[in-house]
Amino acid sequence: xxxxxxxxxxxxxxxxxxxxxxxxxxxxxxxxxxxxxxxxxxxxxxxxxxxxxxxxxxxxxxxxxxxxxxxxxxxxxxxxxxxxxxxxxxxxxxxxxxxxxxxxxxxxxxxxxxxxxxxxxxxxxxxxxxxxxxxxxxxxxxxxxxxxxxxxxxxxxxxxxxxxxxxxxxxxxxxxxxxxxxxxxxxxxxxxxxxxxxxxxxxxxxxxxxxxxxxxxxxxxxxxxxxxxxxxxxxxxxxxxxxxxxxxxxxxxxxxxxxxxxxxxxxxxxxxxxxxxxxxxxxxxxxxxxxxxxxxxxxxxxxxxxxxxxxxxxxxxxxxxxxxxxxxxxxxxxxxxxxxxxxxxxxxxxxxxxxxxxxxxxxxxxxxxxxxxxxxxxxxxxxxxxxxxxxxxxxxxxxxxxxxxxxxxxxxx
Amino acid sequence: xxxxxxxxxxxxxxxxxxxxxxxxxxxxxxxxxxxxxxxxxxxxxxxxxxxxxxxxxxxxxxxxxxxxxxxxxxxxxxxxxxxxxxxxxxxxxxxxxxxxxxxxxxxxxxxxxxxxxxxxxxxxxxxxxxxxxxxxxxxxxxxxxxxxxxxxxxxxxxxxxxxxxxxxxxxxxxxxxxxxxxxxxxxxxxxxxxxxxxxxxxxxxxxxxxxxxxxxxxxxxxxxxxxxxxxxxxxxxxxxxxxxxxxxxxxxxxxxxxxxxxxxxxxxxxxxxxxxxxxxxxxxxxxxxxxxxxxxxxxxxxxxxxxxxxxxxxxxxxxxxxxxxxxxxxxxxxxxxxxxxxxxxxxxxxxxxxxxxxxxxxxxxxxxxxxxxxxxxxxxxxxxxxxxxxxxxxxxxxxxxxxxxxxxxxxxxxxxxxxxxxxxxxxxxxxxxxxxxxxxxxxxxxxxxxxxxxxxxxxxxxxxxxxxxxxxxxxxxxxxxxxxxxxxxxxxxxxxxxxxxxxxxxxxxxxxxxxxx
Numbered sequence: 001x002x003x004x005x006x007x008x009x010x011x012x013x014x015x016x017x018x019x020x021x022x023x024x025x026x027x028x029x030x031x032x033x034x035x036x037x038x039x040x041x042x043x044x045x046x047x048x049x050x051x052x053x054x055x056x057x058x059x060x061x062x063x064x065x066x067x068x069x070x071x072x073x074x075x076x077x078x079x080x081x082x083x084x085x086x087x088x089x090x091x092x093x094x095x096x097x098x099x100x101x102x103x104x105x106x107x108x109x110x111x112x113x114x115x116x117x118x119x120x121x122x123x124x125x126x127x128x129x130x131x132x133x134x135x136x137x138x139x140x141x142x143x144x145x146x147x148x149x150x151x152x153x154x155x156x157x158x159x160x161x162x163x164x165x166x167x168x169x170x171x172x173x174x175x176x177x178x179x180x181x182x183x184x185x186x187x188x189x190x191x192x193x194x195x196x197x198x199x200x201x202x203x204x205x206x207x208x209x210x211x212x213x214x215x216x217x218x219x220x221x222x223x224x225x226x227x228x229x230x231x232x233x234x235x236x237x238x239x240x241x242x243x244x245x246x247x248x249x250x251x252x253x254x255x256x257x258x259x260x261x262x263x264x265x266x267x268x269x270x271x272x273x274x275x276x277x278x279x280x281x282x283x284x285x286x287x288x289x290x291x292x293x294x295x296x297x298x299x300x301x302x303x304x305x306x307x308x309x310x311x312x313x314x315x316x317x318x319x320x321x322x323x324x325x326x327x328x329x330x331x332x333x334x335x336x337x338x339x340x341x342x343x344x345x346x347x348x349x350x351x352x353x354x355x356x357x358x359x360x361x362x363x364x365x366x367x368x369x370x371x372x373x374x375x376x377x378x379x380x381x382x383x384x385x386x387x388x389x390x391x392x393x394x395x396x397x398x399x400x401x402x403x404x405x406x407x408x409x410x411x412x413x
Numbered sequence: 414x415x416x417x418x419x420x421x422x423x424x425x426x427x428x429x430x431x432x433x434x435x436x437x438x439x440x441x442x443x444x445x446x447x448x449x450x451x452x453x454x455x456x457x458x459x460x461x462x463x464x465x466x467x468x469x470x471x472x473x474x475x476x477x478x479x480x481x482x483x484x485x486x487x488x489x490x491x492x493x494x495x496x497x498x499x500x501x502x503x504x505x506x507x508x509x510x511x512x513x514x515x516x517x518x519x520x521x522x523x524x525x526x527x528x529x530x531x532x533x534x535x536x537x538x539x540x541x542x543x544x545x546x547x548x549x550x551x552x553x554x555x556x557x558x559x560x561x562x563x564x565x566x567x568x569x570x571x572x573x574x575x576x577x578x579x580x581x582x583x584x585x586x587x588x589x590x591x592x593x594x595x596x597x598x599x600x601x602x603x604x605x606x607x608x609x610x611x612x613x614x615x616x617x618x619x620x621x622x623x624x625x626x627x628x629x630x631x632x633x634x635x636x637x638x639x640x641x642x643x644x645x646x647x648x649x650x651x652x653x654x655x656x657x658x659x660x661x662x663x664x665x666x667x668x669x670x671x672x673x674x675x676x677x678x679x680x681x682x683x684x685x686x687x688x689x690x691x692x693x694x695x696x697x698x699x700x701x702x703x704x705x706x707x708x709x710x711x712x713x714x715x716x717x718x719x720x721x722x723x724x725x726x727x728x729x730x731x732x733x734x735x736x737x738x739x740x741x742x743x744x745x746x747x748x749x750x751x752x753x754x755x756x757x758x759x760x761x762x763x764x765x766x767x768x769x770x771x772x773x774x775x776x777x778x779x780x781x782x783x784x785x786x787x788x789x790x791x792x793x794x795x796x797x798x799x800x801x802x803x804x805x806x807x808x809x810x811x812x813x814x815x816x817x818x819x820x821x822x823x824x825x826x827x828x829x830x831x832x833x834x835x836x837x838x839x840x841x842x843x844x845x846x847x848x849x850x851x852x853x854x855x856x857x858x859x860x861x862x863x864x865x866x867x868x869x870x871x872x873x874x875x876x877x878x879x880x881x882x883x884x885x886x887x888x889x890x891x892x893x894x895x896x897x898x899x900x901x902x903x904x905x906x907x908x909x910x911x912x913x914x915x916x917x918x919x920x921x922x923x924x925x926x927x928x929x930x
Contacts (some may be wrong), residue, residue, distance in 0.1 A: 009424060075446055076443075077443055077444065078443045078444030078445050078446045079444055079446060079447070080446075080447045081446065081447065081448035083448075083449065084607065093421065139676065145450075146448060147448065147450055147451060148449075148450030148451040148452045148453075148924075148925070149451075149452060149453060149454070150451035150452055150922065152452040153453055153741050206454060206455070207451060209453055210920040210922060211452065211455050211458070211834070211918055211920065212455065213454065213455050222710050274455065274458065275455055275458040275918070276455040276456055276457045276458025276459070276918050276919065276920070277456065277457060277458065278456060278457075278460075278817070279817070286456075286457060286817075290820075293786065310427055365859045
């Protein structure tokens with residue numbers, strides 16, 4: 001049932017074309033340090049323009065570990081979902097948690113051209129905007145929502161851990177940068193919105209005779225009503241030694257917290273065990289269900305005070321090992337940013353001539369299944385470089401799993 | 414500098430970018446997402462039992478080897494307003510000099526008026542000598558046009574609260590020229606004991622009072638009194654509700670109309686239960702220390718008269734004895750088993766109301782106690798019913814009816830069944846039928862019927878039956894009614910334990926299309 005396959009491919013081609021042609025306007029990389037030749041890291045800025053040395057990275061990706069691309073598109077863009085798509089995704093999910101997540105944003109780095117007096121330190125700064133989302137569901141929750149309960153009467157449906165959350169924020173940071181672009185920055189964070197909902201425990205059961213039902217739910221949700229402000233730390237450390245045949249990089253992003261004033265907090269903790277509701281009476285009954293305010297009586301809502309909330313920070317660990325003068329092997333692990341699993345990346349890169357580098361990678365973890373990625377970097381004659389990174393653009397190698405990713409990077413050298 | 418070159422390089426690209434973006438996102442117009450889910454949910458599980466037969470009446474069901482319907486309690490209490498509510502009473506005193514002109518000097522400490530008199534409660538037919546108030550108040554006001562300090566003391570020695578006599582004391586400052594000095598207030602009389610024998614101690618319905626008006630001795634100011642000066646005192650007794658009252662209550666006539674709900678026809682609409690009560694009596698507890706005569710004129714069951722030797726004949730009930738401080742009521746008793754036609758034949762048809770009309774008369778022989786009648790409103794006279802009715806007998810056309818109204822619900826593309834299940838816990842078969850009606854006649858009515866065998870049927874047949882009514886989204890979207898009725902007939906005597914239930918369950922099974930806009 002690949003009814004939208006051709007149009008989807010056309011759109012992806014358009015998007016890649018857009019990405020390629022917009023390089024001078026938007027330059028990016030989701031994982032810039034792991035893809036840049038480390039020997040450049042220690043170099044002094046060569047860009048002789050009047051601007052400070054800077055780099056701009058833009059990225060966007062979404063991914064699911066269960067849904068295929070067609071099912072994901074139908075959920076997002078609309079249309080009728082055929083049961084075969086639902087069943088196929090359910091079979092892939094098995095007994096594991098299903099997940100879907102996305103991450104998008106941009107990041108602008110800059111640093112001063114000169115060192116501070118006689119030291120090895122210079123000023124640096126960055127501005128970044130991020131919007132991320134994460135949702136997870138149990139297999140039983142998936143069944144209940146997309147196939148109903150009739151197909152598994154007599155089974156206890158466990159909903160624990162099902163959740164959805166999304167957050168967007170801006171981080172403007174200043175700091176100092178030393179040798180090898182090791183840097184530490186402290187940023188002011190502005191978070192305009194965040195929502196999160198979590199089923200802590202939840203069960204649903206209907207017996208085979210459809211005359212006994214149990215439903216329980218202990219869940220909470222929180223929704224920001226006003227913008228939150230806070231502080232966050234960004235840091236990078238690069239191990240680069242001429243005597244060492246490898247390089248190692250550590251990156252911390254958005255480790256901090258915000259103060260959220262008067263968030264709207266909802267909580268529900270209720271149990272319904274019934275063989276059917278009585279027609280009338282106090283509590284659960286057919287009559288009371290139709291009364292105004294009954295639904296509101298099932299949950300509590302509160303918006304007093306302030307909440308201190310951690311930002312979804314991220315830690316990247318990268319390792320580079322040269323296999324030959326023109327080839328190398330990269331390994332990277334990323335944790336945080338609400339990813340359900342650490343994201344592990346391994347790949348090979350190769351230089352082509354003086355201006356081109358390219359590489360292929362295999363990615364596991366994060367929100368999706370094992371998938372391929374590829375990147376290319378062009379070092380332009382005017383001491384600029386552009387890079388494009390695509391992650392599983394056509395579902396190659398991952399059974400057309402729902403997910404695409406693209407990163408663009410432009411930098412002055 | 415390559416900046417200008419970069420600008421030139423970027424302009425055509427910007428156009429391409431915009432076009433590409435347009436291409437990319439023009440296909441992002443969102444349509445509704447739809448999918449189908451299969452649902453199977455229990456909706457209704459309701460029990461019909463003997464408590465639905467008696468509804469919210471006084472009756473209770475006692476379960477056992479033979480169940481018993483029991484009425485045991487007060488079906489009426491006499492509210493004798495003439496004894497429990499006193500009329501509002503206003504007392505006004507105006508003091509004016511008996512001369513004209515002036516001024517005349519009045520020294521400090523002078524008494525202008527000192528009088529003892531009774532405040533008589535008007536509009537009381539009874540002869541009360543003593544009362545204890547449940548609630549009430551005195552609203553008072555004092556006005557003075559005298560150009561001097563005025564001291565007023567109004568004592569009520571026969572009105573005591575917690576043992577203290579009620580006293581009203583007011584000092585008014587001199588009035589300004591041509592105006593009045595006023596003061597007003599409220600005295601709460603809740604719990605007050607009031608001796609109503611007046612100043613003499615031998616009167617009735619009177620409160621002794623002592624009013625003193627003068628100039629205060631502790632203010633050294635010689636008053637200048639003119640002939641046109643005046644001092645007006647008003648005392649208003651309001652909203653006096655009595656807790657206890659003593660005296661002679663007179664020959665007060667009391668209406669005696671009793672209406673008691675017996676069975677609830679909302680669910681069990683009609684039928685006949687053979688009744689053989691083991692005990693049935695009507696009794697009256699006279700808690701007044703006053704003789705009473707009752708004239709019961711009629712006893713009716715849903716408007717049908719019931720005969721009894723005591724109906725229509727005056728019934729004299731002796732006064733209660735309060736001498737020990739606790740009431741020993743005078744009692745009257747009526748054995749309903751002697752009624753004819755038997756009240757129970759009529760009750761067997763599950764009537765909704767039993768009514769009784771009559772009248773009562775206090776002190777039918779006059780003041781035989783010498784003014785020693787007594788009444789405590791916390792212990793009103795009561796009419797009590799004591800009925801014990803074993804649930805053993807024949808049952809005919811015993812019909813239960815329930816109507817479920819559906820407002821209509823939007824379940825797009827729903828196709829499935831409403832599953833109706835009946836489980837019979839009675840020792841008698843139920844004939845069952847159900848009709849699904851659509852008032853707007855857009856759809857034809859669905860009708861189903863059958864017999865649900867009795868619980869413990871000798872043939873071994875299941876006492877549960879199931880019907881499936883096809884439903885669709887169009888039927889569910891329109892308002893409709895599901896009228897369910899069942900009828901029970903026994904062949905001969907049946908013994909009920911009180912635990913019998915008729916269980917009605919409704920479940921829904923089908924496929925529904927979810928639409929997310």
